[in-house]
Amino acid sequence: MTQLIVRSLGEQPYLETWEAMKALTASRDDAVADEIWCLEHPRVYTQGQAGKAEHILAPGSIPVIQVDRGGQVTYHGPGQLVIYLMLDLQRLKLGVRTLVNEIEQAIVRVLAGAGITAAPRPDAPGVYVSGAKIASLGLRVRRGCSFHGLALNIAMDMEPFRRINPCGFVDMPMCQVSDFVTGATVADFSGKLAQELVAGLGHDQVEFLSGW
Template sequence: MSAGGAGVASCVIKRLGMVDYAPTLEAMRAFTAGRDAGTADEVWLLQHPPVFTLGQAGKPEHLLQNPADIPLVHIDRGGQITYHGPGQLVAYLLIDLPRRALKVRELVLLMEQAIIDTLADYGIAAARKDGAPGVYVAGDKIAALGLRVRKGCSYHGLALNVNADLTPFGWINPCGYPGLKTVRMHDFGVADDVAAVGERLLGHLLALLPPPQAVEAAPPGS
């Protein structure tokens, strides 16, 4: 990608394919713990094998049943329970927020807008819902969001249902909301696969992200 100030790359993009959830979470944590002021931000595009994830304030009773014995992973993002699986586009945003003059709420709004703009490319009218982070089509949830921020740097991100099997969403209260219907792009006639949708989403994310500010060089002898 294009370079930002003082040699800091605007964003490194990693297309990881299908990867297990737990090691990916550990990789995000390790990257965030080890980065410094000169570390380029990264966006990871990927899919996960079937997994339920429960946010740090999540309630286990929102897992109603689990006939397929899908793993449940307790994690450190905000939010309640959600499902990840093949056919769902996941984008993790590892962003230095102060360097881009972003607040957490602004990054959430940016992610939602990138999803809304991506869906608009396919003729799907989507919107936010007050008090319920994510993106919705006619009141039904098509994308979920969740972030964790440490020392000003974000990880986790968003999940957009492209052509996923939605059955496991019926075994939970998605994001803690009983009876919330979950939909996917395939339901609206979209034939593109996860990779193609990922490239469209990536374009919108990069267009909306403010550029990184220059990193001050350390004075000699410091």
């Protein structure tokens, strides 16, 4: 039996959340349930392992944190839905590429349900609406287990994206759900996207919790 715990965590500081992800991944064995965390972060830039300093243009007072996920620099802030996936890929018999596809298609389905036509791009992970990026992906796999995950822009201050080259792309246009859906909130989409992710992963037993 493969068990999954889905946690709704509200707003959480980035560093502490990252440390908790790493601790869970480092300590887990075959008996530990997979977990999905749904949350928001205060304003922060995160720079992936392949990140180049020149893509951080003018961070100002927003902290920049070097992290161990794939990809380049991105921005997190209130009004953005962040979902982290701590999954035993070996147990689920999932390859990384398949997991990325599952995440992207779950986002596409949720956006379609809100009347937004979106799609992934073969040359750049994430989900796009008419060429503008609405969701970013960044994963790390250690000991056959994934952590980090996705960020879906819902209703946030988009200005900080203009201070970086998002995901290493110069002049990458960014968008968010509220550009297309009036009154969209993180709460509206958190449960829906979690359910779509659950549907694509194939766990036998799923538990939904609020908090740690």
